[in-house]
Amino acid sequence: MATIKDIAQLAGVSLATVSRVLNNTGKVSPALRAQVLAAVETLNYQPNAPARSLRRRETRLIGVLIPQLNHPFFGTLAYSIERFLFAEGFRILVCSAEEDAEREAEYTQLLVRQRVDGAIVAPTGLDLKWSAHFAHANIPIVLIDRNLPEVVASRVMVDNWQGGYQGALHLIELGHRHIGIISASRHSQAMQDRLQGALQALHDHDVAYEVYQPSAETLQQYDLGFHAALSLLAHQPTLSALFALTDVTAIGAMHAAVSQGLSIPEQLSILGFDGIELGAYLIPALTTIAQPIEQLGCKAAEILLKSIGRTQTTQEHLILPTQLLKRASTSAPMRKE
Amino acid sequence: MATIKDIAQLAGVSLATVSRVLNNTGKVSPALRAQVLAAVETLNYQPNAPARSLRRRETRLIGVLIPQLNHPFFGTLAYSIERFLFAEGFRILVCSAEEDAEREAEYTQLLVRQRVDGAIVAPTGLDLKWSAHFAHANIPIVLIDRNLPEVVASRVMVDNWQGGYQGALHLIELGHRHIGIISASRHSQAMQDRLQGALQALHDHDVAYEVYQPSAETLQQYDLGFHAALSLLAHQPTLSALFALTDVTAIGAMHAAVSQGLSIPEQLSILGFDGIELGAYLIPALTTIAQPIEQLGCKAAEILLKSIGRTQTTQEHLILPTQLLKRASTSAPMRKE
DNA sequence: AGCCTATCTGAAAACGTTTACAAAAGCTCT
DNA sequence: AGAGCTTTTGTAAACGTTTTCAGATAGGCT
Numbered sequence: 001m002a003t004i005k006d007i008a009q010l011a012g013v014s015l016a017t018v019s020r021v022l023n024n025t026g027k028v029s030p031a032l033r034a035q036v037l038a039a040v041e042t043l044n045y046q047p048n049a050p051a052r053s054l055r056r057r058e059t060r061l062i063g064v065l066i067p068q069l070n071h072p073f074f075g076t077l078a079y080s081i082e083r084f085l086f087a088e089g090f091r092i093l094v095c096s097a098e099e100d101a102e103r104e105a106e107y108t109q110l111l112v113r114q115r116v117d118g119a120i121v122a123p124t125g126l127d128l129k130w131s132a133h134f135a136h137a138n139i140p141i142v143l144i145d146r147n148l149p150e151v152v153a154s155r156v157m158v159d160n161w162q163g164g165y166q167g168a169l170h171l172i173e174l175g176h177r178h179i180g181i182i183s184a185s186r187h188s189q190a191m192q193d194r195l196q197g198a199l200q201a202l203h204d205h206d207v208a209y210e211v212y213q214p215s216a217e218t219l220q221q222y223d224l225g226f227h228a229a230l231s232l233l234a235h236q237p238t239l240s241a242l243f244a245l246t247d248v249t250a251i252g253a254m255h256a257a258v259s260q261g262l263s264i265p266e267q268l269s270i271l272g273f274d275g276i277e278l279g280a281y282l283i284p285a286l287t288t289i290a291q292p293i294e295q296l297g298c299k300a301a302e303i304l305l306k307s308i309g310r311t312q313t314t315q316e317h318l319i320l321p322t323q324l325l326k327r328a329s330t331s332a333p334m335r336k337e
Numbered sequence: 338m339a340t341i342k343d344i345a346q347l348a349g350v351s352l353a354t355v356s357r358v359l360n361n362t363g364k365v366s367p368a369l370r371a372q373v374l375a376a377v378e379t380l381n382y383q384p385n386a387p388a389r390s391l392r393r394r395e396t397r398l399i400g401v402l403i404p405q406l407n408h409p410f411f412g413t414l415a416y417s418i419e420r421f422l423f424a425e426g427f428r429i430l431v432c433s434a435e436e437d438a439e440r441e442a443e444y445t446q447l448l449v450r451q452r453v454d455g456a457i458v459a460p461t462g463l464d465l466k467w468s469a470h471f472a473h474a475n476i477p478i479v480l481i482d483r484n485l486p487e488v489v490a491s492r493v494m495v496d497n498w499q500g501g502y503q504g505a506l507h508l509i510e511l512g513h514r515h516i517g518i519i520s521a522s523r524h525s526q527a528m529q530d531r532l533q534g535a536l537q538a539l540h541d542h543d544v545a546y547e548v549y550q551p552s553a554e555t556l557q558q559y560d561l562g563f564h565a566a567l568s569l570l571a572h573q574p575t576l577s578a579l580f581a582l583t584d585v586t587a588i589g590a591m592h593a594a595v596s597q598g599l600s601i602p603e604q605l606s607i608l609g610f611d612g613i614e615l616g617a618y619l620i621p622a623l624t625t626i627a628q629p630i631e632q633l634g635c636k637a638a639e640i641l642l643k644s645i646g647r648t649q650t651t652q653e654h655l656i657l658p659t660q661l662l663k664r665a666s667t668s669a670p671m672r673k674e
Numbered sequence: 675a676g677c678c679t680a681t682c683t684g685a686a687a688a689c690g691t692t693t694a695c696a697a698a699a700g701c702t703c704t
Numbered sequence: 705a706g707a708g709c710t711t712t713t714g715t716a717a718a719c720g721t722t723t724t725c726a727g728a729t730a731g732g733c734t
Contacts, residue, residue: 001474003720014684019722026723027682044473049451050396051720053387054689070416070614072409079407082433091447094431096419110428114386136381137338222618251618258620278409278615281559281588283595340690351714356692363693364712388690391719 002043011039022047053115062092062304063111063119065104065130069096071248072276073293074122077144080297081120088305090117101127112137118304120297122146125188140307144300147189154307156299156318160190163289163322164197167243167271170287170324172201175332176241176269178208182228182253184221184246186213194245194273210236225252233260233268240333241269247276247288254282254329265331275325284328292320339380348376359384390452399429399641400448400456402441402467406433409613410584410630411459414481417634418457425642427454438464449474455641457634460485462525477644479637484526491644493636493655497527500626500659501534504580504608507624507661509538512669513578513606515545519565519590521558521583523550531582531610547573562589570597570605577670578606584613584625591619591666602668612662621665629657 008018013032020026021036028036039045053059064081066074074096082092093116097104101124108130111119119134122145131151134141143155171179181198185191195211202209212228225244229252232239242257244250250272254264262268264284272279275290299318307313345355350369357363358373365373376382390396401418403411411433419429430453434441438461445467448456456471459482468488471478480492508516518535522528532548539546549565562581566589569576579594581587587609591601599605601621609616612627636655644650 004722005720015721016684016686016723017682020683023722029682032683046446046450046474048391048720050387050390051689052722054385054391054691054719055721055723057689059387069419070413072412072615075409075412076407078431079433082406082431091430091432091451093428094415094419096416109383113383114428137383254620255618277407278618281592281615282618283591283620341692342690352691353693353714353716354712357713360692366712369713385690388719389692391689391721392691392693394719 001048002045003048004045006043007036007039007045010043011035058117059115060090061114061116062090062301063095063108063114063116063121064092065095065097065107065111065119065121065123067097067099067122067124069094072278073247073274073291076277076293077122077297080294081301084298084301085305088301090305097124099124099126101129105129105133108133112139118142118308120144120300120304123148123151140304140313142300142304142307144296145190152315154303154313154316154318156296156303156316156320158190158291158296159319159321160193161197161200163273163291164194164199164245165201166197166322166324167194167273167289168198168201168207169205170326171241171243171269171271171330172205172207174241174269174330176207177333178236178238178240179210180229180232180236180239180242181209181211182225182232182242182244182249183211183213184224184244184249191245198243198245210239221246221248222252225249225254226256227252229253229256230260233257233262239268241271241330243271243273245273247272247274247279247286250286250288250329251279251282254286265329266334269330269333271330275323279325280327282329287327287330288325290323290325292323295320338385339382340385341382343380344373344376344382347380348372395454396452397427398451398453399427399638400432400445400451400453400458401429402432402434402444402448402456402458402460404434404436404459404461406431408585409615410611410628413614413630414459414634417631418638421635421638422642425638427642434461436461436463438466442466442470445470449476455479455645457481457637457641459483460488477641477650479641479644481633481637482527489652491640491650491653491655493633493640493653493657495527495628495633496656496658497530498534498537500610500628501531501536501582502538503534503659503661504531504610504626505535505538505544506542507663508578508580508606508608508667509542509544511578511606511667513544514670515573515575515577516547517566517569517573517576517579518546518548519562519569519579519581519586520548520550521561521581521586523552528582535580535582547576558583558585559589562586562591563593564589566590566593567597570594570599576605578608578667580608580610582610584609584611584616584623587623587625587666588616588619591623602666603671606667606670608667612660616662617664619666624664624667625662627660627662629660632657 004018008015020028021033095107118140120142141153143153183191242253244253257268272286272288279286341355345352357365358370432444456478478490480490520528581590594605609623609625616623
């Protein structure tokens with residue numbers, strides 16, 4: 001691989017001059033500039049990023065730490081971040097913590113060692129070790145999706161409470177009077193907020209409900225939705241709608257309903273939460289409370305970029321609204337006679 | 338951030354000694370080792386990866402260049418690669434080319450500049466510029482999923498022809514005697530292989546068929562499946578099964594069939610190809626010819642790692658078999674009277 | 675010609691590691 | 705005590721950039 005030295009030699013100039021034309025910094029005469037450029041061309045020179053990072057003390061690398069890369073929500077998130085940052089000349093290092101605090105901390109150290117210029121992290125929330133690593137290395141971070149009050153950092157979140165309210169309201173307005181709610185996790189703040197929002201709407205309109213809370217954290221979301229729906233439907237035959245606090249959970253619930261011979265939405269309405277793309281592919285397509293995933297990623301990246309370089313920045317807290325995506329899995333309840 | 342120098346100072350030893358204990362290389366007395374380790378601990382030292390890369394002339398970074406990160410197939414692929422390489426102490430730099438040759442080439446240069454130790458690439462196939470960049474920089478690559486005969490490199494592929502044959506055979510054995518095939522792209526070698534395999538099976542068993550080939554490349558796979566199914570069903574009312582050469586295309590076809598009031602699989606069987614996870618979530622769950630996605634990623638990573646460091650390696654060509662995932666979207670044709 | 679400025683160029687020092695080499699220190703033996 | 709080892713340690717030179725600083729060159733004046 002050609003280095004700046006080779007170029008200097010071939011062009012008959014000094015290292016400094018080469019560096020200057022490569023970076024468009026300082027003054028260099030048109031003649032020399034042309035020679036250098038020619039040499040760059042013939043040698044097919046590509047600057048050595050590690051060397052440059054070492055000297056410049058910046059890597060133009062951003063760490064993206066998410067709980068699961070293969071989950072459609074986080075996949076889309078990573079994708080939107082990648083797109084935004086690419087345009088700004090940054091690359092991303094994706095790390096999938098697998099919902100495991102150990103792995104999360106390990107990955108964080110890796111990012112620190114890599115000297116990323118910043119990081120966007122959707123924490124597992126199980127542990128805060130990782131944040132100390134970033135803090136100690138003085139690496140700016142932006143929290144995304146999952147709120148952790150203890151961590152001081154900018155954050156961009158979704159208004160989960162409002163989403164929960166909105167979702168429940170949708171079902172109420174359709175005419176449902178007995179609604180099942182399937183929560184996806186007992187410990188996640190986001191889930192609690194969604195649940196509280198939904199409950200508020202139900203109270204406000206004086207509608208009956210049942211809540212299913214998972215006992216253990218270990219279950220996969222799909223299975224959880226499946227079992228939750230089965231259990232709710234068995235014990236509460238008058239339920240006419242299910243509000244699953246996660247799309248994947250909602251899909252599990254859909255399968256459970258079908259397995260019981262119920263038709264959706266005629267006999268049972270099902271509402272999800274997240275707005276992942278695959279929901280649109282289902283039959284019937286899933287009505288859902290959509291998070292602005294793309295925007296979440298872009299805003300986080302934008303805020304992060306602003307805080308890189310600054311020594312002291314104020315923390316921004318951005319809360320984005322959810323949106324009801326009315327598709328085919330919800331409708332007015334069937335009249336029972 | 339603490340450097341090796343700070344450690345040396347605090348521990349009262351030389352830089353070389355610190356480096357030696359950090360890397361477990363060379364001999365160092367237990368006493369000094371302990372002092373160094375203590376200093377590392379108190380200073381919370383994290384090695385500077387760029388500096389290390391510069392000196393060692395290796396980055397432990399692997400580029401992963403895929404056409405679309407948000408496509409479930411490639412998302413899963415990236416994920417499986419990430420997992421495998423993490424265990425081996427490598428990180429990945431994911432790049433999503435967006436099915437755009439320009440972007441692909443641009444990303445390649447980026448990876449070269451980053452001095453990745455190797456790359457796994459699923460080429461868009463539109464152009465070969467990228468491969469020249471890697472070759473010139475002497476960076477080993479492994480081709481995955483899409484075969485490009487012109488590129489000299491190891492590759493791990495799926496036996497698309499056999500998958501096509503297997504899929505058609507499945508439908509034939511169910512009793513279908515008039516089968517529609519929806520190809521997803523006219524130019525992709527993989528699609529052609531799948532198509533040829535399917536046609537062979539149809540000829541071998543003397544079964545009638547219709548093929549739909551997209552005219553332009555621009556359509557999204559889902560829309561393509563939708564329109565293809567609509568067109569086939571309109572012109573060929575005796576079709577009892579559709580074989581879509583891509584899962585997402587199959588999903589489009591499913592929606593089209595439902596929109597025509599057909600029930601799946603009773604009135605129309607639908608078979609996909611890829612084995613993406615979301616197929617299992619559909620109702621009815623999609624029967625498909627599954628690619629061993631996880632294995633594809635792991636094997637590619639494994640082969641790549643073997644060739645890093647070696648100056649001259651033989652090229653490996655690995656061809657993995659597909660597998661029929663019998664789910665709910667195919668069945669024997671309904672008897673018509 | 676001589677001086678002053680403005681412009682351009684190059685030598686050399688950094689950035690944080692690893693490593694070849696040499697120096698030092700500890701042995702064992704005569 | 706010193707020779708001849710082996711083991712442990714330190715010094716200094718790389719790796720490929722960027723950047724400071726001083727030096728060179730050229731032009732415009734008197």
